[in-house]
Amino acid sequence: MKTGLVLEGGAIKGAYQVGAYMAFRKCGIKFDGFAGTSIGSFNAAILASGKYRELLDFWMNVNPGSVIGADEKLIKAINSDEAKINDLLKGSVSSLKTWIKGQGISTDPLMEILNELLIEEELRNSKKDFGLVTVKLKGLAPKYVYLDDIPEGKLYDYILASCYLPVFKIKKIIDDNIYLDGGFYDKCPVSLLLNKGYDRVYAIRINGVGIGRPIKKEDAAKVITIKPSRKICHTFEMNRKAIKDTIKMGYYDTLRCIKNFDGYKYCFRKRAAKYYDYLTRKISKRELERVKLFFKVDTKKEAVIKAVEYLAEKKYIDYNKVYNLYGLVRKMKKSGYKNHFVYDFVMKLKLI
Numbered sequence: 001m002k003t004g005l006v007l008e009g010g011a012i013k014g015a016y017q018v019g020a021y022m023a024f025r026k027c028g029i030k031f032d033g034f035a036g037t038s039i040g041s042f043n044a045a046i047l048a049s050g051k052y053r054e055l056l057d058f059w060m061n062v063n064p065g066s067v068i069g070a071d072e073k074l075i076k077a078i079n080s081d082e083a084k085i086n087d088l089l090k091g092s093v094s095s096l097k098t099w100i101k102g103q104g105i106s107t108d109p110l111m112e113i114l115n116e117l118l119i120e121e122e123l124r125n126s127k128k129d130f131g132l133v134t135v136k137l138k139g140l141a142p143k144y145v146y147l148d149d150i151p152e153g154k155l156y157d158y159i160l161a162s163c164y165l166p167v168f169k170i171k172k173i174i175d176d177n178i179y180l181d182g183g184f185y186d187k188c189p190v191s192l193l194l195n196k197g198y199d200r201v202y203a204i205r206i207n208g209v210g211i212g213r214p215i216k217k218e219d220a221a222k223v224i225t226i227k228p229s230r231k232i233c234h235t236f237e238m239n240r241k242a243i244k245d246t247i248k249m250g251y252y253d254t255l256r257c258i259k260n261f262d263g264y265k266y267c268f269r270k271r272a273a274k275y276y277d278y279l280t281r282k283i284s285k286r287e288l289e290r291v292k293l294f295f296k297v298d299t300k301k302e303a304v305i306k307a308v309e310y311l312a313e314k315k316y317i318d319y320n321k322v323y324n325l326y327g328l329v330r331k332m333k334k335s336g337y338k339n340h341f342v343y344d345f346v347m348k349l350k351l352i
Helices: 011-026 039-048 052-060 064-068 072-080 082-089 093-101 108-117 120-125 155-162 217-222 240-259 273-279 285-295 300-314 325-333 341-347
Strands: 003-007 033-037 129-136 141-146 172-174 177-181 200-204 223-226
Touching: 003 011, 003 039, 011 039, 011 052, 011 200, 011 240, 033 039, 039 052, 039 129, 039 155, 052 108, 052 240, 108 155, 120 155, 129 155, 155 172, 155 177, 217 223, 223 240, 273 300, 285 300, 285 341, 300 325, 300 341, 325 341
Parallel strands: 003 033, 003 200, 033 129, 200 223
Antiparallel strands: 129 141, 129 177, 172 177
């Protein structure tokens, strides 16, 4: 069975994908192929070449300003204007013309990082499938590219073309043409691996700007989507702690998916529905229905997990751990809580 990994575009949000990959390694899942758009193609190429430790080290110590050659003031402006960038990616021709007339940010720092982290020969010798998406400015024509399609010595140019957001300086990259970020057409290109006959494809989404392409009905069962359980960092995040938190989120969100843990924002060891029936045996139907309505859920299990996570967030309990729900509720029962029906609900859960 062929298993692949597809990484969505989203600039600094790509840190999430490195955490996700660490979870796959922890669980012994190996990939036959990698594909991505924009920063997803950057991450995918390095992972396909086997340099995951170097990629993790890069993201743990990244300086976003140096990556795109911009100062903090400009990056903050880009982050605050993210909605407008999204509009541009959806095909505003007039906006594109405005961008073309502008100066933009140098791509030299990004190319230097590619040269540091990725050796083209290693990727070609890895025997892994690799693909990316970019868009030719002329006619806004999408270009799906596999490694075999990329001429020797041109790999970095193609990755740069896939990453070419409309904040960079206009530059002809491939075949004397201008190319745009692949998100202009397909920000998470699962079709690149599905078209190669892959049986299972993990798609790591990061809430990146751009256009998402629907998955064919006949392929839907082959695609497992993992996405952030909480608010992810900015597209051009300046705070290193936020980037590290994003890496951890990627790890635990992926671990929850692979291990089939309970939880939405936290990871709880899997328990049967009967266990949640047992916990709520002393709670009235009226109280249970109120909590279900508050969290918009249907089952006792969902109500308990949502309520416990609600309290855990209020108490700033660390997300980055696999919990035994019993132990966490017991800990909460020893803490003082203000009067609120969700708190009352959790306090009434019967552990023994």
